[in-house]
Amino acid sequence: MFDNIGNKIKTLSKLLCYVGMAVCIIAGIVVATIDEDLILIGVLVAAVGSALSWVNSFLLYGFGQLVENSDIIANRERYTYKESAEKAFDFSGRFGTQKAEPKSTAKLKMLKCDICGVENTDVVECTIVDDMGTRYRNMCANCQTQYGATPSI
Numbered sequence: 001m002f003d004n005i006g007n008k009i010k011t012l013s014k015l016l017c018y019v020g021m022a023v024c025i026i027a028g029i030v031v032a033t034i035d036e037d038l039i040l041i042g043v044l045v046a047a048v049g050s051a052l053s054w055v056n057s058f059l060l061y062g063f064g065q066l067v068e069n070s071d072i073i074a075n076r077e078r079y080t081y082k083e084s085a086e087k088a089f090d091f092s093g094r095f096g097t098q099k100a101e102p103k104s105t106a107k108l109k110m111l112k113c114d115i116c117g118v119e120n121t122d123v124v125e126c127t128i129v130d131d132m133g134t135r136y137r138n139m140c141a142n143c144q145t146q147y148g149a150t151p152s153i
Helices: 005-034 036-088 141-147
Strands: 109-111 121-130 135-139
Touching: 005 036, 036 109, 135 141
Parallel strands: none
Antiparallel strands: 109 121, 121 135
């Protein structure tokens, strides 16, 4: 019920926009048919009311987009936080004890490579920085070396 709430808010925004427009058009027609002197007011109710319903839907849709984006960021941060917490509380190698082997910063998953499309291979979430900006993709080892991608932490 509360999963994927950002998408549900965006869908509600669209629904309220269409319902609001329909109500304004029907109200405008009703006002215009009451009396000949109210035709202009009926047209204005239909036009202005529909436009306001459309503009108001931007606010609710934008909020839904923000919620959706914050869920994506929170999931990425959770992954990053778990990795950094493992490193922060790794006390081996300190206080004169033998130094531990370095831990891998990227988790391997059996998925599909986003670049070459090979399925059921070990992929790592990687950061690609180029003229298009910073992008995150699940990449196999071959694509990582070909595109010079660095594993995300």
